[in-house]
Amino acid sequence: MTMQTPPSPEVKVPSLTRAVVLAILLIIIDALWLNQGVIAILVGLGLLFIGLPRTLLRKFVPVRSQRLRNLGVYLSAVALVFLLNTLNNRLAQSRAEVLVSAVKSFHSENQRYPQSLEELVPRYIEQVPLAKYTLMFNQFGYIASDNGTYLEYMDMPPFGRPVYSFSRNEWFYLD
Numbered sequence: 001m002t003m004q005t006p007p008s009p010e011v012k013v014p015s016l017t018r019a020v021v022l023a024i025l026l027i028i029i030d031a032l033w034l035n036q037g038v039i040a041i042l043v044g045l046g047l048l049f050i051g052l053p054r055t056l057l058r059k060f061v062p063v064r065s066q067r068l069r070n071l072g073v074y075l076s077a078v079a080l081v082f083l084l085n086t087l088n089n090r091l092a093q094s095r096a097e098v099l100v101s102a103v104k105s106f107h108s109e110n111q112r113y114p115q116s117l118e119e120l121v122p123r124y125i126e127q128v129p130l131a132k133y134t135l136m137f138n139q140f141g142y143i144a145s146d147n148g149t150y151l152e153y154m155d156m157p158p159f160g161r162p163v164y165s166f167s168r169n170e171w172f173y174l175d
Contacts (some may be wrong), residue, residue, distance in 0.1 A: 021091065030081045031080065031134075042076065095140075099120075099125070
């Protein structure tokens with residue numbers, strides 16, 4: 001049985017609670033609020049290029065397992081941010097296709113495009129859905145004008161907006 005040496009006074013034992021709280025904050029901010037992944041990329045790079053090498057320093061031997069555990073918690077949060085962002089973007093694309101179909105049905109029956117998505121309710125859709133489950137950038141944009149009719153949503157804020165052109169009958173990216 002080997003005895004672990006206690007950490008020296010200048011080496012703090014990493015807190016699992018702190019790691020979990022920070023990981024949850026990263027998920028809330030970067031996946032559920034901003035829906036970008038930019039913060040997660042920076043955190044992930046910092047963990048791999050700064051956190052991991054520091055953990056392998058000799059002075060951290062007594063607390064290495066705790067530091068590695070915390071790095072695992074942070075890296076799991078980074079991966080979860082990307083998973084949630086991907087799932088949200090797929091959901092938005094799926095819901096957009098439903099709206100495109102409903103607008104086309106409206107157009108074929110009325111020989112005009114609706115002035116707003118609300119005109120589709122309740123005959124063509126039950127309600128206008130949110131594009132995604134995020135706190136920001138979660139709405140569909142709809143423009144019906146003399147210049148064309150378009151449906152859009154935010155894929156990766158603040159840029160990356162997929163836009164459907166009803167006159168061209170195709171998706172394209174704005175930004």
